[in-house]
Amino acid sequence: MRILVTGGAGFIGSALCRHLISDTAHEVVNLDKLTYAANLDSLKSLDGNPRYRFVKADICDRAAVDAVFREHKPDGIIHLAAESHVDRSIDGPGEFIKTNIVGTYTLLDIANAYVRDGHKSFRFHHVSTDEVYGSLGDTGEFTEETPYAPNSPYSASKASSDHLARAWHHTFHLPVVMTNCSNNYGPFQFPEKLIPLVLLRGLEGKELPVYGKGDNVRDWLYVDDHARALALVFEKGVDGEKYNVGGHNEVANIKVVETICALLDELAPKAFKHRDLIRFVQDRPGHDKRYAIDASKIERELGWKPRETFETGLKATVAWYLENRWWWEAIQARYSGQRLGLAKKA
Ligand code: NAD
Numbered sequence: 001m002r003i004l005v006t007g008g009a010g011f012i013g014s015a016l017c018r019h020l021i022s023d024t025a026h027e028v029v030n031l032d033k034l035t036y037a038a039n040l041d042s043l044k045s046l047d048g049n050p051r052y053r054f055v056k057a058d059i060c061d062r063a064a065v066d067a068v069f070r071e072h073k074p075d076g077i078i079h080l081a082a083e084s085h086v087d088r089s090i091d092g093p094g095e096f097i098k099t100n101i102v103g104t105y106t107l108l109d110i111a112n113a114y115v116r117d118g119h120k121s122f123r124f125h126h127v128s129t130d131e132v133y134g135s136l137g138d139t140g141e142f143t144e145e146t147p148y149a150p151n152s153p154y155s156a157s158k159a160s161s162d163h164l165a166r167a168w169h170h171t172f173h174l175p176v177v178m179t180n181c182s183n184n185y186g187p188f189q190f191p192e193k194l195i196p197l198v199l200l201r202g203l204e205g206k207e208l209p210v211y212g213k214g215d216n217v218r219d220w221l222y223v224d225d226h227a228r229a230l231a232l233v234f235e236k237g238v239d240g241e242k243y244n245v246g247g248h249n250e251v252a253n254i255k256v257v258e259t260i261c262a263l264l265d266e267l268a269p270k271a272f273k274h275r276d277l278i279r280f281v282q283d284r285p286g287h288d289k290r291y292a293i294d295a296s297k298i299e300r301e302l303g304w305k306p307r308e309t310f311e312t313g314l315k316a317t318v319a320w321y322l323e324n325r326w327w328w329e330a331i332q333a334r335y336s337g338q339r340l341g342l343a344k345k346a
């Protein structure tokens with residue numbers, strides 16, 4: 001199939017493009033606006049591949065997206081393009097409303113017309129997050145039936161886009177599948193997110209900012225496990241269904257940071273212990289306490305299972321950043337002085 005991937009120059013989208021080209025026979029058309037979070041260096045391994053094409057376009061630009069549908073005639077879309085960083089959504093929600101809500105609406109509307117035009121087997125895979133379910137207490141997990149309770153401008157914009165995708169299926173019978181995944185980590189992640197931020201700051205001997213008491217819990221999934229889940233749901237998921245994706249790796253933030261410090265002590269030893277760089281700083285406003293995903297539906301119905309544990313995945317991630325300085329040094333050069341690596345003050 002020819003799959004239109006939106007946001008394919010981002011962290012998860014680039015892992016998906018690499019997976020689709022390396023491990024399947026599908027063709028990929030990658031549509032991306034190339035915001036600050038995008039990085040074509042993450043797709044270098046696909047350069048020149050006849051099954052891969054890149055188009056620079058904004059998902060809010062109806063004429064541009066229409067032209068991509070007309071020219072490439074995709075068999076389906078896996079829609080990942082989004083503004084994705086919670087802290088940025090607190091500083092400036094506007095772009096989140098535009099891209100995540102209006103952009104998703106634009107794609108749904110164009111896909112719907114395309115299906116009515118005769119492309120009956122077209123499928124729309126909407127990629128979402130566990131954050132739409134809100135925050136958990138000390139126990140329990142999010143299932144596909146958990147009511148939505150988004151708390152940040154980011155998660156509210158993602159929840160809105162999920163509701164639009166659901167409604168386009170219900171009202172217009174657009175063939176839609178949806179996935180809601182937990183926190184991803186792994187190679188090629190932009191270093192504003194917790195794991196690469198701590199890793200790179202640790203390598204440079206800079207302070208490591210931990211929000212609040214560090215007792216917030218996230219459920220971590222290695223990005224390549226997510227990419228395999230996305231391809232599987234796109235190929236075999238049932239129209240109108242949603243699937244939670246997660247790795248059963250609930251870890252408190254302080255434990256994540258301490259584990260990275262221990263790995264840096266082992267793989268890139270310095271005269272000091274990396275954990276001495278940890279600083280507890282002002283908490284994120286509205287900070288969700290705990291996320292945990294019940295992924296039994298995708299495991300049971302589609303046979304998906306994560307391959308990496310948090311231990312193996314995190315070690316592979318630290319090793320990758322140590323071996324691929326070219327990738328992140330280019331980002332640091334481009335964005336020095338901006339949010340990247342900026343620690344909030346205690
Ligand atoms: P990212 O920020 O790394 O990448 C997003 C990509 O979308 C970038 O390449 C960017 O240029 C592109 N983009 C942004 N606005 C666009 C627009 N208007 N038009 C076209 N392209 C645009 O994000 P990510 O972490 O790879 O997340 C990808 C998707 O997965 C998002 O929808 C996110 O909500 C979801 N998700 C992320 C995680 C996670 O832990 N990172 C977990 C679950 C779900």
Ligand code: TDX
Pocket residue numbers: 084085086087128129130131182183184192193194195197209210211216217218253284
């Ligand atoms: O410097 C930091 N210090 C810190 O303690 C940063 C950047 C984060 N944190 C905390 C906040 C969170 O509890 O670490 C946790 C993870 O933070 P992020 O990496 O910003 O991720 P999160 O807010 O959990 O959201 C991520 O997972 C779900 C992605 O950014 C979303 O796109 C995805 O939907």
